[in-house]
Amino acid sequence: MPKRGAIALAFTTLALVLLFAFKTPDVTPIAAGRNTALVHPAASSAATSGSAAAPLSAASPAANATPRAGAPTPRAATPTATAAPATGSGGTALANGTVAGPVVQTRFGPVQVQVTIAGGKISDVTALQLPSDRQRSAEISGIVGPMLQSEALAAQSAQIDLISGATYTSDAYAQSLQSALDQAAHG
Amino acid sequence: MQRASRPARVPLPRLWPVRASDIVALLVANGALIVAMWIRHGGADHLTSPAAILTAAGQITALLGTYLALIQLVLMSRSPWLDQVFGMDRLAWAHRWLGFATVWLIAGHAVLTTVGWSLGDGRSVLDEATNLLGTYPFVLMSAAGLACFLAVAVTSVRAARRRLSYETWFGIHLYAYLGIALGFAHQLVVGTDFIGDPVARLYWISLFVMTAAMILVFRFGQPIATTLRHQTRIGSVVTEAPGVVSVYVTGRDLDRLAARSGQYFNLRILNRDGWWRAHPFSLSAAPNGRSLRFTIKDLGDWTARIQALAPGTRVALEGPYGTLTGARRTRQRVLLVAGGIGITPLRALLESLPGRPGDLTLIYRASHETEVVFREELDALAAHRGAKVHYLVGRRGSREMPGDPLDATGLRALVPDVRDRDVYLCGPLRLMESVRASLKALAVPASQVHLERFAY
Secondary structure (H helix, E strand, O other), X not given: OHHHHHHHHHXXXXXXXXXXXXXXXXXXXXXXXXXXXXXXXXXXXXXXXXXXXXXXHHHHHHHHHHHHHOOOOHHHXXXXXXXXXXXXXXXXXXXXXXXXXXXXXXXXXXXXXXXXXXXXXEEEEEEEEOOXXXXXXXXXXXXXXXXXXHHHHHHOOOOOOOOOOOHHHHHHHXXXXXXXXXXXXXX | OOOOOOOOOOOOOOOOOOOHHHHHHHHHHHHXXXXXXXXXXXXXXXXXXXXXXXXXXXXXXXXXXXXXXXXXXXXXOOOHXXXXXXXXXXXXXXXXXHHHHHHHHHHHHHHHHHHHHHHHHXXXXXXXXXXXHHHOOOHHHHHHHHHHHHHHHHHHOHHHHHHOOHHHHHHHHOHHHHHHHHHHHHHHHHOHHHOOOHHHHHHHHHHHHHHHHHHHHHHHHHHHXXXXXXXXXXXXXXXXXXXXXXXXXXXXXXXXXXXOOOOEEEEEEOOOOOOOOXXXXXXXXXXXXXXXXXXXXXXXXXXXXXHOOOOOOEEEEEEEEOOXXXXXXXXXXXXXXXXXXXXXXXXXXXXXXXXXXXXXXXXXXXXOHHHOOOHHHHHHHHHHHOOEEEEEEOOOOOOOOOOOOOOHHHHHHHOOOHHHEEEEEEOOHHHHHHHHHHHHHOOOOHHHEEEOOOOO
């Protein structure tokens, strides 16, 4: 009987290894996909600042991609400071107006954030797009959209905490917001 | 071994100030809290479409199914409080029925959620299932966990259970732990109730941590500590009757090992083919501080194997467990009713229950003379303590024993004052049920009847 137990144990271990391995390759292409999506911020057709998107897009995705590529753990994925210094308080002044960030793809759908600057401060943050392809995604977006908005308003920057259970959406939200703030700073 | 000697003073297991109502209240309160959490997070809102209703049902079944799964582990954690309040036999009975409920709920969650989402998305169930398993973090893992649960449930259905050896069944049962562990990650990451709610997450995690702590302490820590502390070994093995052996366990400071007559230990023989399974053994003599005597009847090869054990072989003790003890006594006078090998805990009680001459009576039912064990000991104890012993030997329906000797009439003839006694019952289920019926007919209050199933 212990022999059969040992065989069962070996099979179980193998099955568990396979099960855990399933996740690992799944995360990387998504991260890559997210970065490539950033190369096309021209998709933000709603951009009202009128500044040329092309030169900005070259700078911000590279800066964004570097810290995140080596950090598959969701917790560590909060964007660090990008080429533009911390916005809102000090640093480059933000131009008044409304700026839409780029569309950032997640595995659950696209995320795009629009920021309104008034008096050099972030006066409003609106999600133009949140994942809503599937009912479930829409449901989660409905919960986390307002949370992310109030976090961003409180932080007055894209340095927002990831919301547990919605890490992909929060991450993409922060990315799109950061790019929008970069545009506002340069515009 | 001195047989009818006066029992030595061995410390009694601690009596916990816990009542059944406390435990039930705690479990119900947590269940209510979980439902409240679900409602607060909008679980019961907008139940307007079939998709929404199925999705909501999928959520609540997940929450309650998981909670019930944790309760299952707690019931089987060998916690002394739960043992004292409910007894392992009733816990095991509850575990069996709640176990099937758990698996129904969790399987229901998987089906309801998949179908609910597919209706909401207007996609096929297959497409939705693929999306769930492939896109959502840890959902594939939780599906493997569900498979573990299903395996446990299927092998526990009576028809399947009968065909499996205890060891195979038990081995598959261990996969329930794996199932619970595999489901954990997806609950926190995908579960609607834990999105952006750190308090809910903390509460949920703490439920798992507390359950794990109870298992670690009571299933592992306590037996390991007892075994190391007392360095328990086989003292000797004595054949009492055909297929019935007594095992004397010796060790260090056994006079400090708290145990009561009527209780049992799970014994694990620490040799190559015994370390991985534990067998329940009733104490068949009052703990005397020098050795613990266990007596077991076994029809398999276990008896042969244990008879061959060399004295000095190390054994691990888990316990003591069981509630068939003097702690439940409510009356001065006591009737003990034993059937077959069920005599073991009652033999220990006959030795150690306090009582004046005439207070203690033992009825010992056996279907054949060869099944009567401890006859000399019982006679000596009876003489020493002024107790009465009635041996009722024979097959029911035979010429010597045409009717049930323990029907109401028979019982009253043997023990006229039975209504004013505590009755301790141990034996085969059928015997216990028929004696219970007789006691009921004789208007003996249920609070005076104490029994434990399979605890020998």
